[in-house]
Amino acid sequence: MRYPTHMPRATSTGPTLQQVAALAGVSLATASRVLHGSGGRTPASALVEKVTDAAAQLRYVAHAPAQSLASSRSTVVGLLVHDIADPYFAAIATGAMRVAREHDLMVLVANTFRDPGLEMDYLARLRAQRARAVLLAGSAFTDSSLTPSLSEFTSTGGRVVAIGTHGDAFDTIAPDNYGGGQLAATHLADLGHTTVGVITGPSTLATVSNRLGGFSSIMEPAAVAEADFTREGGRAAAMSLLQDRSLTAIFALNDLMAVGTLAALRDLGRHDVSVVGFDDLPVAVDVTPALTTIRLDLTDMGAKAMELVLANLPTGRTMEAPATLVVRASSMPVRPPR
């Protein structure tokens, strides 16, 4: 009973089984058979559809507990991502889909463009089709505008697993973004860098504040530029930062922006600036110089998120996903700026 504003209405003064049966146009016995699993015969699938439709519409919650409603949910799991063209999300999706496929679940991916309104639309759509669960990848807004929509989803038996930070109300796969930021700062400090520019992502994302917070806990950034987590955004931000010739290194809060930074350095003909990224996307080994970065096992994070859905244990668990330093050619001992 995590959402007291919703659950009491449904269980005490909420819709009755009679109302569900009436809306569905079936007998009380049929509604009970579908929603409570009572009676020996399995209702025809058309009846199951009608009754669960009506129950979802009225937000009817079966007593003791909502398990029988949950078991009549579909084999669909929704996966909400900010930007499917970002390989970060593609890697998470791949891990989730691999586990889903092993268990005959279907995954429907929705692209939210970081638009909370669109996220709510997709959540409503997934609820309407009785999706078994929704995975939120990169929905770690520091505000909580989505919480009511998510609570409605869980109040009808759906599960929510957040990848990233989303309060402690749901199952969470928590990448160690803060620790990763610390690793980046420590690595650059060890190489002698003291004037480091940082390229951040959208400031509303908890991922950004955590990565930046970890870095700043070890070393104060000499300059900060905000970009949008894309290669082009990173490139423009790097061009701006690099006008300050005292910077000897740049820490970009994701690999796409780090790749954009390498492109900016190439265009400027500068080979004296170290670059560290974050995520360890596949591209990191193919750029020149190969990118030093903070590695998250994104595919494994997606797989673990889907396993949490399947485990069907009480909600509210958090699984840590470690961040590790991967040293490649793009970081080197400090050289005096020219």
Place this chain on the structure above:
Amino acid sequence: MRYPTHMPRATSTGPTLQQVAALAGVSLATASRVLHGSGGRTPASALVEKVTDAAAQLRYVAHAPAQSLASSRSTVVGLLVHDIADPYFAAIATGAMRVAREHDLMVLVANTFRDPGLEMDYLARLRAQRARAVLLAGSAFTDSSLTPSLSEFTSTGGRVVAIGTHGDAFDTIAPDNYGGGQLAATHLADLGHTTVGVITGPSTLATVSNRLGGFSSIMEPAAVAEADFTREGGRAAAMSLLQDRSLTAIFALNDLMAVGTLAALRDLGRHDVSVVGFDDLPVAVDVTPALTTIRLDLTDMGAKAMELVLANLPTGRTMEAPATLVVRASSMPVRPPR
């Protein structure tokens, strides 16, 4: 009436409006109002849901034409892709989603792992939720196992747009894969290459036979290795091909495999072999040497596919998507093999 095995059953001896009304538990007048748009009042959305559910289940097709059923379809468009982690599909998805968002449509992406069974499961799921359309990206199997599922989808008012080759029954965005293969061969021939290895993708894909066919129409490959359209697969295939020291160039049928080929050349310390890819993914400009490739405007292809859905014109149209040569550093005049 493209699918005579389905449509006559539905229109001549198929279910009646009475049967739909009975299954939905509504009056004949209500069913008619929902399915034929007759009567002035707009039925409550719960009634619309029930009636369209029943109609879809019985595969009832409204007469003259199925337009009123189509107009009661949801705002969901399904997008089926082989592998969401492949940036080729991510770029197509981005274009489709951009247009969808401008028109308040939601896009649900499904990953088929190139498994026809899974494609059919997703099609059934999208049909059940009355998706307005399905976009098939990379479903260009040379066999036609999917055709019955797709015909069922269209027979209840849904639209199908194929990106790639899928017969001429549906709207099609047709990238010029054959012409692109010709461009690659002509470019390498112009540079003096006569012994070129080709790395193909899965042989069941029309994309592969078209790209390879175009190349072979200009120049017979000296050696062919099949891989799986991934970077690692391309790398292994290149390692195998490069044992033949007479090869002066490699044409990989997509950019991911071309990037794998560059990695193999780097590992072998060979800088005398030209590489040409296909697609012009974002990574092409960030690898070293930058990749010469055949460019498809993938984002535009995705956008055009969604525009075909919205245009709501008679089906069966084909829009060509041009392929162009982009010359970068990875292709160079032939040097005698060492």
